[in-house]
Amino acid sequence: MSTASEVPFVSMIQVTRDHLRAYAAASGDNNPIHLDDAVAKANGLPGVIAHGMLTAGLMAERAQRWANEHASGKRLSGFHTRFRSMVFPGDEISIGGLARPGQSPGGADEVILELKARNQKGDIVVTGSAIFR
Amino acid sequence: MSIRDRVGEESVLHRKRVTAEEIKAFAAAVRSTVQGEAPPTYMTTLRKGEFELFVKLGIPLPSILHAEQEYTYEGGGMPVGCEVEFKSSFKTFNQKRGSSALSFLAFETEVFRVEPGPRERVGTSLTTIVVRGELQ
Numbered sequence: 001m002s003t004a005s006e007v008p009f010v011s012m013i014q015v016t017r018d019h020l021r022a023y024a025a026a027s028g029d030n031n032p033i034h035l036d037d038a039v040a041k042a043n044g045l046p047g048v049i050a051h052g053m054l055t056a057g058l059m060a061e062r063a064q065r066w067a068n069e070h071a072s073g074k075r076l077s078g079f080h081t082r083f084r085s086m087v088f089p090g091d092e093i094s095i096g097g098l099a100r101p102g103q104s105p106g107g108a109d110e111v112i113l114e115l116k117a118r119n120q121k122g123d124i125v126v127t128g129s130a131i132f133r
Numbered sequence: 134m135s136i137r138d139r140v141g142e143e144s145v146l147h148r149k150r151v152t153a154e155e156i157k158a159f160a161a162a163v164r165s166t167v168q169g170e171a172p173p174t175y176m177t178t179l180r181k182g183e184f185e186l187f188v189k190l191g192i193p194l195p196s197i198l199h200a201e202q203e204y205t206y207e208g209g210g211m212p213v214g215c216e217v218e219f220k221s222s223f224k225t226f227n228q229k230r231g232s233s234a235l236s237f238l239a240f241e242t243e244v245f246r247v248e249p250g251p252r253e254r255v256g257t258s259l260t261t262i263v264v265r266g267e268l269q
Contacts, residue, residue, distance in 0.1 A: 022158070022161070023162040025175050026247070029177070042195070051199070052199035053174060054162070056177075057164075064172075082200070083198075083202075
């Protein structure tokens with residue numbers, strides 16, 4: 001790619017407590033703040049919150065689907081996420097952003113995706129980047 | 134010994150087989166369409182060493198929020214059926230003092246595919262967590 005282009009926002013999930021249980025089981029992250037309202041409240045939260053890595057996993061998938069169409073032959077070499085705001089059961093998460101050309105320190109051509117995950121209110125909950133080389 | 138003095142502590146070395154069932158369950162949870170190998174963030178399932186360090190450092194799990202996560206990928210990934218070894222280390226500690234004090238701790242996990250050989254690094258994970266309050 002030679003110029004920056006949009007990565008359209010796509011709705012990835014509407015979070016449910018079943019998703020949190022499934023993600024906990026699949027990931028091994030059984031921190032009770034994701035599973036038990038009483039524990040979450042005792043730790044200053046309004047109730048259970050989604051695992052940040054659930055949204056990160058969805059963001060990686062959004063990046064991979066875009067790369068399959070627009071950067072085939074390149075492989076994910078780096079992925080970074082920053083968790084900005086909490087995600088709660090009932091939230092609908094959409095992910096999109098921008099793609100731009102880049103170059104590795106060694107001179108290899110890269111495609112860099114700068115992504116945002118937002119909830120149904122438009123609040124940014126996770127930001128991230130994915131590098132395909 | 135203060136928590137700052139414990140930077141550098143390591144978990145034990147863990148080893149596990151990456152099974153088709155585990156990949157299938159993880160891929161379903163994150164809506165992944167990746168075929169035949171682990172999705173990119175599957176590396177989060179290899180946090181056993183981090184959890185071990187949380188216990189050693191006396192940080193209660195429910196007090197932990199995930200602040201940042203970074204992965205670098207090398208080699209050929211984690212295909213179904215491979216075996217990996219991984220170990221975590223406590224990398225950095227920073228504190229924001231005051232009435233709304235926060236403690237930031239970073240943990241690095243290095244992952245190597247060991248079967249089928251030869252041993253090859255498949256990636257590195259850097260997890261930053263935040264804990265409310267000042268840790269001693």
